[in-house]
Amino acid sequence: MFNFTVQPPLSLYVHFPWCVRKCPYCDFNSHEVKETLAEDHYIQALIKDLEQDLPRIWGRRVVSVFFGGGTPSLFSPEAIERLMSAVRARVSLHPEAEITLEANPGTVDYEKFAEFRSAGVNRLSIGVQSFHDDHLQALGRIHGRKESIKAVETAHDAGFANINVDLMFGLPAQSPQQSRQDVATAVALEPSHISFYQLTIEPNTWFHKHPPVLPEDERLWQMHTDGQHYLAEHGFNQYEVSAYAKADQRSVHNMNYWQFGDYVGIGAGAHGKLTDVNGQRIYRLSKLKQPKDYQRHAGTDKGILSQSVLSRKDVALEFMMNALRLNEGFASPLFYERTGQPLSIVEAPLRRAQEQELLEWTTEHIKPSEKGRRYLNELLELFLPD
Numbered sequence: 001m002f003n004f005t006v007q008p009p010l011s012l013y014v015h016f017p018w019c020v021r022k023c024p025y026c027d028f029n030s031h032e033v034k035e036t037l038a039e040d041h042y043i044q045a046l047i048k049d050l051e052q053d054l055p056r057i058w059g060r061r062v063v064s065v066f067f068g069g070g071t072p073s074l075f076s077p078e079a080i081e082r083l084m085s086a087v088r089a090r091v092s093l094h095p096e097a098e099i100t101l102e103a104n105p106g107t108v109d110y111e112k113f114a115e116f117r118s119a120g121v122n123r124l125s126i127g128v129q130s131f132h133d134d135h136l137q138a139l140g141r142i143h144g145r146k147e148s149i150k151a152v153e154t155a156h157d158a159g160f161a162n163i164n165v166d167l168m169f170g171l172p173a174q175s176p177q178q179s180r181q182d183v184a185t186a187v188a189l190e191p192s193h194i195s196f197y198q199l200t201i202e203p204n205t206w207f208h209k210h211p212p213v214l215p216e217d218e219r220l221w222q223m224h225t226d227g228q229h230y231l232a233e234h235g236f237n238q239y240e241v242s243a244y245a246k247a248d249q250r251s252v253h254n255m256n257y258w259q260f261g262d263y264v265g266i267g268a269g270a271h272g273k274l275t276d277v278n279g280q281r282i283y284r285l286s287k288l289k290q291p292k293d294y295q296r297h298a299g300t301d302k303g304i305l306s307q308s309v310l311s312r313k314d315v316a317l318e319f320m321m322n323a324l325r326l327n328e329g330f331a332s333p334l335f336y337e338r339t340g341q342p343l344s345i346v347e348a349p350l351r352r353a354q355e356q357e358l359l360e361w362t363t364e365h366i367k368p369s370e371k372g373r374r375y376l377n378e379l380l381e382l383f384l385p386d
Contacts, residue, residue: 029268126163131145139168
């Protein structure tokens with residue numbers, strides 16, 4: 001059925017499910033902090049969770065760690081250091097592993113950033129979203145423009161050379177000029193990476209129940225293209241739909257996702273995807289979502305919410321859904337390496353995409369065309385089952 005000959009790179013994702021306030025656009029597994037965080041209890045649950053997954057990854061090296069949320073920066077540097085020590089003691093961590101921590105500008109200061117760095121974090125992802133106070137207020141953020149700017153400056157001062165800034169466009173009442181100002185402000189702060197993405201209304205969010213008035217499509221496209229051009233002019237190369245990086249500063253962790261690598265997921269609501277070369281299968285795991293339930297059962301069979309084995313069609317579809325988000329696409333042999341199947345299994349949709357000029361396909365390489373990048377949803381839909 002499959003023919004896996006090598007294991008893909010392996011990453012570790014750690015989920016922290018708490019925030020100061022739940023943002024109205026957020027559909028992640030996050031919960032408002034209503035009492036003092038029991039850090040020790042949650043860190044111990046994470047360690048138990050990781051230990052349970054260890055037999056699935058024996059002998060494999062971890063190339064990246066990502067602390068996501070929620071708001072991981074709510075936790076103390078001591079808690080992060082304890083967790084990093086536990087990770088190093090239990091898995092083979094690459095000496096130059098990228099270790100990212102997501103930070104909210106309203107939850108950090110110089111001392112905390114410096115101590116995160118001492119704990120082993122070498123990349124920060126700062127959730128700025130906008131540099132306009134009215135837009136931040138509309139998004140339910142707990143910080144303002146001044147805190148956003150100070151957070152990035154403080155990260156530099158604390159010694160971080162690898163910093164990502166998250167920026168949204170298409171916000172309620174946002175003009176193209178305001179979006180350009182946000183991008184220009186972010187660039188002036190000299191991060192190494194910028195995530196520039198459109199606000200989307202997701203199910204099960206406050207905005208879905210109470211939809212805000214968003215800019216029309218023409219304005220959205222102007223914001224998008226203006227941002228792309230400005231970022232390119234200032235040395236930020238777009239390599240994925242919403243990811244722009246300085247030279248050699250692409251996100252290792254996210255590149256592993258987009259190239260259909262493997263990842264262990266620990267924490268409340270975390271997901272994992274692992275390739276079993278011996279068993280010739282790819283399977284997914286997810287953990288309990290509610291923090292209290294997760295902490296009660298972490299490290300036991302009851303802590304696993306679901307486990308499933310992917311079919312041949314699932315594997316091929318998921319590979320294409322990820323790899324075609326990359327501007328440069330992928331080298332043709334990677335499909336066989338990561339899916340254990342010949343490229344011929346997706347030949348029909350590849351040809352349809354090529355005929356519609358959404359795809360550039362050679363013997364050696366496959367990538368979305370300029371038209372395909374603009375109409376990415378239409379391109380990806382070609383690979384969906386009939």
